[in-house]
């Protein structure tokens with residue numbers, strides 16, 4: 296099993312660079328504000344969210360039927376449909392298709408699912424070159440990192456660092472960190488890759504049961520270039536990407552880009568119904584734990600996610616701790632629900648990477664009750680005996696103390712005495728996580744109860760006055 | 764058991780309450796001036812809209828556009844627009860890599876997001892929508908310009924009639940762009956570096 300991922304430890308490393316942490320925070324808040332402007336420009340925003348949520352609920356309830364319908368219709372269009380139970384089977388299927396076409400070079404557009412399956416290293420092991428063509432993904436690929444955000448993969452990287460990376464790999468000018476110049480260099484570099492590719496792999500934003508088509512959304516046009524030059528197109532999707540009707544897209548496309556980056560729609564919303572003339576198209580449907588998640592009344596809603604990233608942009612914890620601190624393919628609020636569902640022990644710190652402010656729930660375009668689910672996870676971890684000691688011990692002691700008023704009063708006075716009189720090292724240490732970046736307030740000499748009782752005693756009797 | 768049967772069985776074993784599919788026909792936004800809203804939105808995403816009365820006018824305006832005027836290799840799938848590369852004589856789409864400018868047919872436009880719906884019906888290489896350096900779409904309007912513009916995406920999908928055969932279609936809104944380096948917007952990521960949309964009034968398709 297994977298090792299335990301500790302969000303606080305990784306977040307600590309991120310916030311150690313104060314300047315970068317603030318810059319990251321601001322960059323994401325900027326995107327969140329753009330999203331707000333877009334949402335506010337449509338009077339029907341709340342109706343859209345409601346309808347989107349209902350479509351997804353309905354679809355999950357009839358998912359098996361819709362998957363079969365999708366397969367049937369896609370097959371009629373000449374598409375080869377494959378089913379994969381888990382990541383291993385997914386990767387094997389993709390490899391077999393590529394090998395049977397003698398493919399050596401693949402261009403791939405953004406797909407969180409192939410990240411989830413670790414497809415790139417798997418194909419590279421079999422001597423197939425995989426080039427990520429989304430600019431942000433290409434940057435992290437060249438730096439041998441993973442994306443830190445599902446929509447903005449390189450949001451954690453400064454332009455000066457991109458400049459260094461491009462100087463090393465693409466031979467750009469030393470010290471030139473102008474985004475325009477760097478983008479132009481990447482355009483030239485990736486054009487060559489597009490022209491040299493034997494196959495293109497894309498993710499899938501939506502798959503339409505009624506028509507057998509898939510929709511892929513990008514701003515750069517990289518998915519389209521990648522699958523319009525070579526004859527082979529492989530699209531990889533989770534089984535939850537299905538929607539029933541073509542016109543359901545009207546709801547989702549109106550929500551997706553507005554929520555993600557504050558654009559009215561992505562530049563390209565491409566509808567693939569079958570292969571290129573003379574070409575071949577494959578669609579791989581992946582389960583990998585999704586059908587298990589369907590069985591959970593508490594967490595089923597997380598399958599509605601359309602991966603817009605809005606919950607990350609708005610999350611105060613994500614913005615200040617960076618995507619990599621989650622150690623998961625999908626970080627942020629939604630990732631902190633999905634990851635424990637796959638492995639609750641390894642990801643037990645994630646449901647606590649949340650202040651329960653509820654901002655994620657407010658912005659989610661498909662109305663997932665994110666912060667409620669995170670809270671539910673905490674209870675679930677307790678039931679499974681996976682709560683870390685600094686979470687359950689204070690709670691237990693606290694509840695015991697609060698049940699007895701006299702004990703509560705006594706502990707309170709001891710606490711106040713200690714806070715006022717003990718040396719710093721006895722108060723600010725490893726066990727006091729609250730004191731790590733904050734100062735505790737100065738402890739008053741008297742408790743609220745003492746002050747109240749004193750006041751009551753000294754108060755002139757109001758009733759007496761009135762009677763005079 | 765095959766993986767397909769396994770997955771379908773796993774799904775069907777879960778008890779999930781079924782809820783009805785909602786109606787999509789709701790009180791969606793309708794713009795009074797669709798032409799103005801489309802032009803404004805397209806501009807905000809880096810494109811430019813032109814309302815004209817004839818194909819001659821399209822040609823005239825294009826000739827003022829330096830990227831068209833200076834283009835060494837130009838493709839047009841719209842009759843009445845001059846070009847020097849005939850898409851139908853190209854065998855391998857890779858040969859289109861050095862196309863500077865393409866003038867292509869758009870089907871209709873969407874006011875709320877500045878998008879134009881395009882299809883690869885009658886277009887030999889669909890890469891022509893993505894590979895040229897610069898792009899223009901020509902949308903023939905049966906009446907005035909507003910007759911080829913819908914207000915919102917619900918109306919847009921009502922217009923789309925798929926053939927049931929293999930085909931490609933896309934909403935394209937403005938030129939290709941990225942903001943992956945420090946959120947600075949750069950126009951011209953992989954696809955077109957600019958996009959002009961011509962709405963030609965009173966054209967019988």
Ligand code: SF4
Nearest residue numbers: 600601603604606659
């Ligand atoms: S949970 Fe909601 S807000 Fe977060 S990525 Fe998914 S759809 Fe977007």
